[in-house]
Amino acid sequence: MRLHRAGRWAWLTALFIAPVLAQPLPGRLQLCDACHGPGGNSQIAGTPSLAAQPVIFLENQLVLLREGMREVPQMAAAVQGLKDAEIRAIARHYASQRPAPPRGSPDAALMKRGAALAGKLHCGSCHEADFRGREQMPRLATQREEYLVAAMNSYRDYTRKGGDTMMAAALYSVSDADVKALAHYLVHTR
Amino acid sequence: MLAATAVYAQPKPPPAWHQGKPPAQAESKLAPLPGRNTETPASEIPIGKIKLPKGFTVEIWASGFPGGRAMARGDSGKIYMGTRGMGRVYEVTDEGSRRTVRVVVDKLTQPSGVAMHGGSLYVMAIDKVLRFDGIEKNPGVQPVDLTDKFNLPPEQHHNWKYIAFGPDGKLYVPFGAPCNICEPSGEYAQIRRYNADGSGMEVIARGVRNTQGFTWHPKTGELWFTDHGRDWMGDKGPEDELNRMSKVGLNFGYPYCHAKGVLDVDFKKAGGCKGVTLPVTTMGPHAAAMGVIFYTGSMFPKAYQNTMFVARKGSWNRTVKFGFDVANVRAGADGKGAKVKPFMTGFLEDPKTAKFWGRPAYLLQMPDGSMLVSDEQMGAIYRVSYKK
CATH class of the missing domain: 1.10.760.10 (Cytochrome c-like domain)
Structure with missing residues (x-):
């Protein structure tokens, strides 16, 4: 299971992330949305939603991920080399998105x-x-x-x-x- | 994988930051103030808002190092800065008209302790001690790992360090209480000193909750240190302390006796303040009194000679915020007659809504007599100078 996931992510990295890394912000956001869902409302199990998260929370986590302090293999390539100004822009973007209603109905x-x-x-x-x-x-x-x-x-x-x-x-x-x-x-x- | 996780999770006691929170404050929304992990451009630092006594001026001396706090200056003038959550140690090089910054080491667990001694940089994280020999001349030097020599205990809370070498050439290291309020086991709530190689450990003071700054008196050579008071006993206190250690082996009161003889509400003990060394002065409720220096330079007016500056990072556990400044403390060499006066202010814009922009954390006297002030929030160093 773990190997399979890792392999899948290596594949995704090669195909999508490498070319996108060189792109300005809109390209970066497409990359984020690819996993975290349109406007940061995740449609993939295990991947968190980012929509309407507080700006400071998003900034702090992106920095921790970039610095390797918080280890999430799927995020390592995506945040590599991100500049602080880009992190701030990404955080502002997702903080301003509307959160989708929760999935399923309450028990x-x-x-x-x-x-x-x-x-x-x-x-x-x-x-x-x-x-x-x-x-x-x-x-x-x-x-x-x-x-x-x-x-x-x-x-x-x-x-x-x-x-x-x-x-x-x-x-x-x-x-x-x-x-x-x-x-x-x-x-x-x- | 699962088995390893379960074993790792087993016996850890709770660091219990909310421990000691009384029912009356159960709904309180007070929480530690967020730091900033991204670089703040110098143009976004509102330096003009800082207020100082007449004749003093302040400038942004260096910036662009998120979370930078304690400063240690080498013989060549390079300044090393520790951080907590960022996991980095920075090197700031003065190139005359400007300062450049590089990361010396990263990915450490709260490497807030930095000290220079005999040309070597000592870095102390919660779980690691590294020595970088001759780093000012040899930026790529590989560190010597001294961790095994220091016998660091496992708990993290309040065990990020301020460290400094004393006039005796020994390394002084605090081990905070791993909780807000508790009766900690024997390796915590104390200050120790070691030989530079980690040998010869001595516990020199007990009953110290969490000191994040100390220095030695220029006349007496005695250790003076700040200590943070406990949380969740209300807006009034107990206040942070400024202590003087007149000899080895004193008890400074934690957890039974706080500030100027305030008994604890959770750990009640008859005669809890008996035999406790009370502070020279208190530094205000929840003020987060951090770095201290005695001013011995020739630039500031004579009245500041041998007086103390104390950086107060500012309160979180208080509904009306307090601190966010650098205070000046005048006291006798014996600690008597202490008077505290705010010196550098303007970082806190509205105490009631917790509107603040900067948090002064540590101080350093420069050879020309000016004073550097680190701002952990802005990731910057300001230079305070005086001209008649």
């Missing part, structure tokens, strides 16, 4: 369980009551649910590098089932 039991957990863990203190995010703290509402699960697991399990220690602390000892309920609730809250 009442999961919503209830997720709401209780989000209250207990104070998710809204930083991510805002409607989870639209602010500053360095990402938007969670309308994110892809399976991506949010993976992201929270990686914070909790210390496998996501380059961030600060806040999210690992916030998710300390939260079970897999609770992470799933949280993700479902956060994605569907509007």
Whole structure:
């Protein structure tokens, strides 16, 4: 599975990314949209939506990815050599896009369980009551649910590098089932 | 892959940044202020907003190094800067009319500690110690890895470093409390010193929550250091501290006794302040008092001689923001009679809405007596000079 994915990405890199790297901003955005979806609303499982994310969050993550502090193999070639000014422009672009509604419909039991957990863990203190995010703290509402699960697991399990220690602390000892309920609730809250 | 992840995730205790948050503040939206990871062009730094006492002027001396904070100056005049989240150490070279910047090393875990000693650059990240010998003359020098010699503990929170060599030629290294408020295990909440090669470790002060700046008094040679007060006890404090270490082995109070004898609300202990060395002065609630220098140059007016400058990066855990300035502290060599006065201001535009543009973090006195101030938010160094 991993080999297959890696191989696919090498292929994509050779075909699309190399020529696009030399292009000005609109070309770059096409490249981003190719995976992150039109206007940054992802249609690919495991790939996060970028639409309406806070500018600072997007800037910070792009820098961490470029510097190799946060390791995402699929992103390595795409961000290589990006200049700070380009990063700022890409971040501004996606921050101003409209988020698409979440996929699927909310499950009442999961919503209830997720709401209780989000209250207990104070998710809204930083991510805002409607989870639209602010500053360095990402938007969670309308994110892809399976991506949010993976992201929270990686914070909790210390496998996501380059961030600060806040999210690992916030998710300390939260079970897999609770992470799933949280993700479902956060994605569907509007 | 999965098995390795599970093992790695096993025993870590929570760094608990929100630990100690009382029910009354459960809905508080206070959160650490975001840094900036992208370069800020000099043209976007509103240097004209900085205010200084009469006769002082400020200029942008160097810029373009996101997250740059503590500064260490080599004999040739090159300045090395550590960072936290950026993972980089920068080298700033003064070419007379302009300054150039390069990255010495990157991808480290919060390499905020930088110090020059005997022509070598020492870099301390949370989990790594590197020495770059003769780096000013030999920019491509490969580092010597000294990590094994320093026995660094595993927790990350509050364990990013400020480091400096003392008048005794030893390397002084803080190990912060890995939490907001807790009773940490024996390797934390202290200041240690080591021989330059990592041998001869001594714990010289305990009860120190998180010091991010220290220096030695020009007359007495005693260590003076800032220490950050705990969070989530309200807007009033406990205040950050400016401490004086008159001898080795003192206890500065954490976690039971804060600031000027304020007892902790979560870790209550009868006589919690007994035997605790209280600060020379407090530096304000949640101020984030960072780098300190004693001014010994000849450029500033005589009244500043041997007084202290303290960079206050500014509060996050406070509904009305405080700090975001450089303060001047006048005190006796014995620490008595301390008076704190804001010196360099204008970075904080509206305390109520947290509107700020810069965060002064560290200070460096130059050979001509001017003072460099690093701004971690803007990734820049400003030069403060005086003319009658």
